[in-house]
Amino acid sequence: xxxxxxxxxxxxxxxxxxxxxxxLDVFQERSQYVLNSYVRGGLVDYKNLKEDTKTIDILKxxxxxxxxxxxxxxxxxxxxxxxxxxxxxxxxxxxxxTSSVMDINGFFDxxxxxxxxKSLTLNDLEKNWLFKKFPDARLHFAxxxxxxxxxxxxxxxxxxxxxxxxxxxITKTTLNNSKFITIDMHEKTASVSKIFDWYQSDFKKYxxxxxxxxxxxxxxxxxxxxxxxxxxxxxxxxx
Numbered sequence: 689x690x691x692x693x694x695x696x697x698x699x700x701x702x703x704x705x706x707x708x709x710x711x712l713d714v715f716q717e718r719s720q721y722v723l724n725s726y727v728r729g730g731l732v733d734y735k736n737l738k739e740d741t742k743t744i745d746i747l748k749x750x751x752x753x754x755x756x757x758x759x760x761x762x763x764x765x766x767x768x769x770x771x772x773x774x775x776x777x778x779x780x781x782x783x784x785x786t787s788s789v790m791d792i793n794g795f796f797d798x799x800x801x802x803x804x805x806k807s808l809t810l811n812d813l814e815k816n817w818l819f820k821k822f823p824d825a826r827l828h829f830a831x832x833x834x835x836x837x838x839x840x841x842x843x844x845x846x847x848x849x850x851x852x853x854x855x856x857x858i859t860k861t862t863l864n865n866s867k868f869i870t871i872d873m874h875e876k877t878a879s880v881s882k883i884f885d886w887y888q889s890d891f892k893k894y895x896x897x898x899x900x901x902x903x904x905x906x907x908x909x910x911x912x913x914x915x916x917x918x919x920x921x922x923x924x925x926x927x
Contacts, residue, residue, distance in 0.1 A: 732777060
């Protein structure tokens with residue numbers, strides 16, 4: 689009798705683990721589907737996605753039930769980025785139509801989302817989970833906050849195998865885009881994304897923001913150039 693009970697408990701534990709792993713697979717599959725079906729040139733077709741209630745429901749359920757305990761650090765890092773980007777999309781869809789996430793009360797700091805068994809705001813997910821576990825400045829160019837001045841959504845989700853190479857590639861692509869950085873050689877100034885102003889402390893590993901930028905840009909900003917910060921456009925990143 690005791691042996692049968694032990695076997696049953698072991699089986700239930702294994703079954704639960706498999707179910708949790710399956711939820712991650714579902715979340716990744718649906719996230720990729722959203723990128724393939726509703727994102728073009730980094731812009732999101734929120735209007736039509738809102739009508740795809742099945743996809744939104746599956747995303748929310750799988751996101752809430754994914755188990756993180758068995759993920760490797762790289763898999764966890766990838767999951768948290770995907771979770772942030774998909775949660776932004778879900779939250780916008782649930783409040784659509786809107787012209788800006790800033791018009792949605794508490795979009796970043798009050799609205800709670802069910803993520804991996806926890807009730808979190810977007811700020812919780814970004815600051816207390818992702819950046820606390822992985823203090824990586826490149827993350828600022830992978831997280832997409834639903835605004836025109838955010839880095840554009842890419843066409844492929846992150847995973848444990850591609851996370852580091854893709855973070856390098858995305859950071860380099862973003863910082864070589866004049867939307868984020870422009871250099872005036874005559875005035876000896878560089879106009880850079882407001883991200884570098886808001887999150888200066890996240891770049892302290894590189895001693896200066898300029899050092900970080902020059903690590904990833906094709907055209908180096910010369911020493912002595914002053915930095916100016918571009919106005920942030922909070923208009924919705926909708927197609």
